[in-house]
Amino acid sequence: MSEREFDRVVVVLVRARNPNNIGAVARAMHDFGFRHLRVVNDYAVPFETARSAVDAAAVLADAASFSSVADAVGDCTLVVGTTAVGKRALQHPLVALLEASGMIGEELARDGGRIALLFGSEKTGLSNDELSHCHWLLTIPMEQHEEVRHPSMNLGQAVAVCLYELVRQIDASAFSAGGGVPAAAEASEVERLTALLTEVLEGTGYTKRHPANCEEGQIRRLVLRMEIAASDVPVWMGILRQVLWKVRGSGED
Numbered sequence: 001m002s003e004r005e006f007d008r009v010v011v012v013l014v015r016a017r018n019p020n021n022i023g024a025v026a027r028a029m030h031d032f033g034f035r036h037l038r039v040v041n042d043y044a045v046p047f048e049t050a051r052s053a054v055d056a057a058a059v060l061a062d063a064a065s066f067s068s069v070a071d072a073v074g075d076c077t078l079v080v081g082t083t084a085v086g087k088r089a090l091q092h093p094l095v096a097l098l099e100a101s102g103m104i105g106e107e108l109a110r111d112g113g114r115i116a117l118l119f120g121s122e123k124t125g126l127s128n129d130e131l132s133h134c135h136w137l138l139t140i141p142m143e144q145h146e147e148v149r150h151p152s153m154n155l156g157q158a159v160a161v162c163l164y165e166l167v168r169q170i171d172a173s174a175f176s177a178g179g180g181v182p183a184a185a186e187a188s189e190v191e192r193l194t195a196l197l198t199e200v201l202e203g204t205g206y207t208k209r210h211p212a213n214c215e216e217g218q219i220r221r222l223v224l225r226m227e228i229a230a231s232d233v234p235v236w237m238g239i240l241r242q243v244l245w246k247v248r249g250s251g252e253d
Contacts, residue, residue, distance in 0.1 A: 037060070118130070185229060194219055
């Protein structure tokens with residue numbers, strides 16, 4: 001991987017509570033050459049107590065804290081969530097790590113923004129609302145044991161395995177994407193488009209007639225599935241604003 005490719009990958013920890021786990025993540029990032037760590041928490045993260053971050057002081061020193069997933073991935077054009085699956089019903093495409101690393105490599109071959117890898121809390125993983133910010137999900141295949149209802153990896157181990165596989169696969173897949181592929185919309189643009197689409201749905205009365213289809217996470221996933229290019233965002237925003245202006249009776253033809 002080139003330095004530019006390393007800089008485009010962001011590791012995002014959501015509600016990670018154990019400082020040692022955060023330290024283990026930082027060490028794995030340092031060992032595999034990744035630099036950008038972001039943490040989403042409702043409280044100040046005690047980076048100074050992350051004792052397991054041997055030789056990873058620079059990663060922790062540059063780590064950024066955010067109060068929401070939306071803010072943490074705002075400049076990212078691809079957001080990939082991680083899940084152990086278990087018995088939960090998923091509303092996203094699910095890809096095994098081996099295939100996922102190749103897909104991320106293809107995205108890195110394009111001109112675009114950052115790519116975020118989201119990891120949930122040690123106890124509960126990512127919530128459905130947090131997953132709604134993701135384009136798709138990856139999972140690490142694990143041995144199933146009858147006595148373990150929900151098998152999952154330690155947070156630091158999961159990050160290390162994902163980053164190792166990404167580095168291992170990148171040389172084979174980084175240049176396989178076709179030329180001329182437009183840059184994808186950043187997550188912050190997706191959020192603005194989602195908010196405006198929600199306004200249109202409310203203005204047309206759709207949300208009252210079909211409330212089951214209008215939960216915020218559902219609308220966000222709908223927009224993400226459209227895979228909108230960054231250059232198309234202003235066009236769609238303009239179309240939706242025109243629709244909203246019309247349904248509110250603000251003018252004539």
